[in-house]
Amino acid sequence: xxxxxxxxxxxxxxxxxxxxxxxxxxxxxxxxxxxxxxxxxxxxxxxxxxxxxxxxxxxxxxxxxxxxxxxxxxxxxxxxxxxxxxxxxxxxxxxxxxxxxxxxxxxxxxxxxxxxxxxxxxxxxxxxxxxxxxxxxxxxxxxxxxxxxxxxxxxxxxxxxxxxxxxxxxxxxxxxxxxxxxxxxxxxxxxxxxxxxxxxx
Numbered sequence: 001x002x003x004x005x006x007x008x009x010x011x012x013x014x015x016x017x018x019x020x021x022x023x024x025x026x027x028x029x030x031x032x033x034x035x036x037x038x039x040x041x042x043x044x045x046x047x048x049x050x051x052x053x054x055x056x057x058x059x060x061x062x063x064x065x066x067x068x069x070x071x072x073x074x075x076x077x078x079x080x081x082x083x084x085x086x087x088x089x090x091x092x093x094x095x096x097x098x099x100x101x102x103x104x105x106x107x108x109x110x111x112x113x114x115x116x117x118x119x120x121x122x123x124x125x126x127x128x129x130x131x132x133x134x135x136x137x138x139x140x141x142x143x144x145x146x147x148x149x150x151x152x153x154x155x156x157x158x159x160x161x162x163x164x165x166x167x168x169x170x171x172x173x174x175x176x177x178x179x180x181x182x183x184x185x186x187x188x189x190x191x192x193x194x195x196x197x198x199x200x201x
Contacts, residue, residue, distance in 0.1 A: 002044060005093055009047055013054060021050055023128040024121070031120045034144055038117070045103040045121045048093060052084030053077070060084045072168045079170065082108040110155070110176030119147050126154050148187075151180050 025046030032042035060080040086105040089095040142150040155177040
């Protein structure tokens with residue numbers, strides 16, 4: 001099944017985009033195996049995550065004509081391609097697994113209450129072979145230590161970059177970072193409580 005989809009993806013994407021998709025798929029599969037998620041679903045999500053990225057802006061807008069979008073989203077291929085990709089994965093590739101579709105949709109700006117698979121794809125797109133941006137080696141190191149800390153690291157760097165470049169920041173991305181920070185705080189409190197309870201009186 002994956003080989004048939006892979007062949008179709010190769011036909012639809014440029015060589016550079018296809019190579020990136022393979023790199024993300026391989027990274028997602030390795031992370032999924034490490035973090036106890038489904039490696040086949042992770043590979044498929046990685047393979048298809050950019051399937052809509054090479055469409056024109058007007059084609060993306062047409063594909064999402066029935067979707068409520070912020071004005072800034074409507075003008076940006078970068079912001080639209082993940083939602084478009086999820087639609088293509090469902091309509092053209094017959095993917096009906098909601099976790100995979102959601103991961104594809106959330107891989108650019110994030111999403112509320114992201115699943116482990118969604119986090120894996122988000123991280124994989126940032127750290128896959130071929131990525132050379134500042135911070136990528138640290139993100140790669142973190143990705144096999146703490147998935148949520150990796151999300152925090154990537155989100156903070158992404159927001160910092162957007163602010164420096166004076167680019168529009170999707171409110172959902174900021175919300176995702178706040179959710180991750182809240183989850184990390186809750187985890188830290190539970191760990192401290194566990195240590196206190198384990199300490200003899």
